Amino acid sequence: MASKEFLDDFSLEGKSALVVGAENVTGRAAAIALAEAGAKLMIASQEPGTDSRLREVAKAVQAAGEKPEIQVQNSAVRADLSATADLAAKRMGRLDILVNALDDPWFGPAEAADDTAFERVIESNLKRVWTSCQEGGRVMLRQGGGVIVNITSVLADRGVPNASLYCAAKAGVLNLTRALALEWARKGIRVNALEAGWIEEAASPVNADEDFKKTLLKYLPSNRLVKPEELGGALLYLVSPAAGFVTGEAIVVDGGLMCRV
Amino acid sequence: MILDALKLDDRVAIITGAGRGLGRAMAIKFAQAGADIVAASRTLAQLEETAAEVRKTGRKCAIVQTDVTDSIQVNAMAAAAVREFGRIDILVNNAGGGDDSLGKPIEQITDAEWRRGLDTNLSSQFYAARAVIPQMVKQNRGKIINVASGYGLRGGKHNYMYACSKGGVLQLTRSLALTYALNNIQTNCIVPGIFPHNEEMMRFFKGGKFIPIGRPGDDSELGPLAVFLASDASNHINGEFIAIDGGGLAGGVTPTGAIPNLPAESR
Numbered sequence: 016m017a018s019k020e021f022l023d024d025f026s027l028e029g030k031s032a033l034v035v036g037a038e039n040v041t042g043r044a045a046a047i048a049l050a051e052a053g054a055k056l057m058i059a060s061q062e063p064g065t066d067s068r069l070r071e072v073a074k075a076v077q078a079a080g081e082k083p084e085i086q087v088q089n090s091a092v093r094a095d096l097s098a099t100a101d102l103a104a105k106r107m108g109r110l111d112i113l114v115n116a117l118d119d120p121w122f123g124p125a126e127a128a129d130d131t132a133f134e135r136v137i138e139s140n141l142k143r144v145w146t147s148c149q150e151g152g153r154v155m156l157r158q159g160g161g162v163i164v165n166i167t168s169v170l171a172d173r174g175v176p177n178a179s180l181y182c183a184a185k186a187g188v189l190n191l192t193r194a195l196a197l198e199w200a201r202k203g204i205r206v207n208a209l210e211a212g213w214i215e216e217a218a219s220p221v222n223a224d225e226d227f228k229k230t231l232l233k234y235l236p237s238n239r240l241v242k243p244e245e246l247g248g249a250l251l252y253l254v255s256p257a258a259g260f261v262t263g264e265a266i267v268v269d270g271g272l273m274c275r276v
Numbered sequence: 277m278i279l280d281a282l283k284l285d286d287r288v289a290i291i292t293g294a295g296r297g298l299g300r301a302m303a304i305k306f307a308q309a310g311a312d313i314v315a316a317s318r319t320l321a322q323l324e325e326t327a328a329e330v331r332k333t334g335r336k337c338a339i340v341q342t343d344v345t346d347s348i349q350v351n352a353m354a355a356a357a358v359r360e361f362g363r364i365d366i367l368v369n370n371a372g373g374g375d376d377s378l379g380k381p382i383e384q385i386t387d388a389e390w391r392r393g394l395d396t397n398l399s400s401q402f403y404a405a406r407a408v409i410p411q412m413v414k415q416n417r418g419k420i421i422n423v424a425s426g427y428g429l430r431g432g433k434h435n436y437m438y439a440c441s442k443g444g445v446l447q448l449t450r451s452l453a454l455t456y457a458l459n460n461i462q463t464n465c466i467v468p469g470i471f472p473h474n475e476e477m478m479r480f481f482k483g484g485k486f487i488p489i490g491r492p493g494d495d496s497e498l499g500p501l502a503v504f505l506a507s508d509a510s511n512h513i514n515g516e517f518i519a520i521d522g523g524g525l526a527g528g529v530t531p532t533g534a535i536p537n538l539p540a541e542s543r
Contacts, residue, residue: 016285016310016334017282017283017284017285017308017309017310018308018309018310018333020308021282021283021305021308021309021310021503022279024305024499024500024503025279025282025500026279048278051277051278051279052278052279193526193527194526196488196523196526197488197523197526197527200488200489200490200522200523201488201489201490236453236454236457236458236514236515237457237458237512237514238458241512242512245511245512247278247509248278248281248282248504248507248508248509248510248511248513249504249509249510249513251278251282251509252500252501252504252509255500257497257500257501257504258500258501258520259497260469260489260493260494260497260520260521260522261501261518261519261520261521262488262489262522262523262526263488263519263523263525263526263527264518264519264520264521264525264526266513266516266518267513267516268512268513269512269514270457270512270514271453271454271457271462271514271515273515273516274450274451274453274454274514274515275454
């Protein structure tokens with residue numbers, strides 16, 4: 016039987032965590048994994064009007080652990096993100112773990128995209144993650160440490176047609192993670208990333224086109240999409256005391272896709 | 277429950293280079309996580325010490341004296357694991373290391389030194405993967421964890437055999453991952469940064485002051501990462517390299533501690 020020493024490596028008992036973008040499938044999976052490992056939790060949305068989705072996530076989190084604090088953000092702009100990070104620390108006593116699961120997919124031909132598209136995609140996928148890291152980081156610097164995990168995509172490493180802006184934003188999150196990790200390495204804050212492959216979710220562009228889906232599934236080494244809950248293990252490892260020497264790193268959860276030529 | 281997915285209860289794990297250092301630390305951590313261990317290395321006395329530590333946790337430990345550069349001995353190691361425990365769930369390819377030829381200028385390296393370097397750090401991992409794959413395919417389950425190095429991704433001065441082998445280990449990882457994905461065998465790679473095993477190494481690495489996080493790694497920190505990669509909590513992670521290096525590979529554009537400042541006029 017697995018021993019107590021082993022469980023102590025990964026347990027989040029006594030830690031408090033904030034998940035921003037918890038209405039997304041990746042944020043939901045992150046929140047459940049953190050609760051299962053014993054963390055106290057606040058879940059915050061990235062968009063207004065997401066109350067019912069957040070309540071559904073809260074119910075799933077409660078089934079896995081304690082009842083979470085809920086924070087619906089108006090638009091995840093700086094004032095919101097700052098207030099949310101402060102509130103998390105105030106309500107839970109500390110902010111040990113921040114998971115940024117903000118995501119706003121965009122697909123379309125580059126030649127047809129206007130500046131508004133650029134501003135929206137970069138704002139919602141990159142700028143808000145930057146702001147959330149900054150605001151959460153300030154709280155963590157004050158309290159002398161913490162862990163941040165940014166959830167991004169394999170599109171941070173590779174390109175794909177019809178997703179230029181999204182790829183740029185996701186790559187931005189990856190290298191933001193590395194730079195912050197180095198800047199805060201001696202201040203007790205670890206910053207890491209998770210890169211998800213093609214995720215199984217209703218809203219995925221994979222579901223919009225049967226032929227594309229068939230071709231893609233055949234191409235994937237595991238012949239299947241990533242289930243959101245499969246991000247949980249890597250997330251838990253990264254935020255746990257066991258990963259004290261891991262910073263500036265990204266763990267890819269894609270069933271082997273990035274190995275392909 | 278996610279913590280249950282991390283347990284290795286009743287799994288059988290072969291760990292090469294298990295007589296000391298990282299290998300021993302991993303063997304003990306795997307046993308704490310519930311696995312039985314097949315400990316392999318060249319030195320029996322060291323294996324006995326590892327086995328004693330493993331048995332303290334209540335798990336079984338078989339020891340197999342193995343020179344991992346000899347494929348006949350590596351095949352025998354896999355056969356011994358099956359004979360003893362009936363299965364092989366996990367292989368940790370940890371054996372390897374630098375040798376005296378590290379640091380020699382290229383024109384002084386002999387063919388024999390080149391081949392020995394590649395044998396120690398690359399052929400050894402290939403041999404062990406080849407030896408366990410048929411059993412894992414039969415089980416339709418397996419985890420292979422290769423140990424590479426930051427030198428597998430970056431170069432080093434006068435560092436040929438070690439850097440080339442560790443780079444090869446990354447490629448071995450990718451090809452195994454792709455080939456056996458549908459056999460439910462996941463192959464991943466740990467990329468350790470600096471883990472001094474003794475005072476001399478600690479002095480050589482200046483206490484870790486060149487590592488972004490400000491300290492070197494401790495052998496005990498490798499175990500949990502290996503456990504995670506050996507467990508069901510990582511079942512959709514395949515062909516991946518995970519650096520555990522205090523931020524080393526995230527940077528490298530300036531030396532650690534050298535921080536670019538704003539030009540005076542824009543401050």
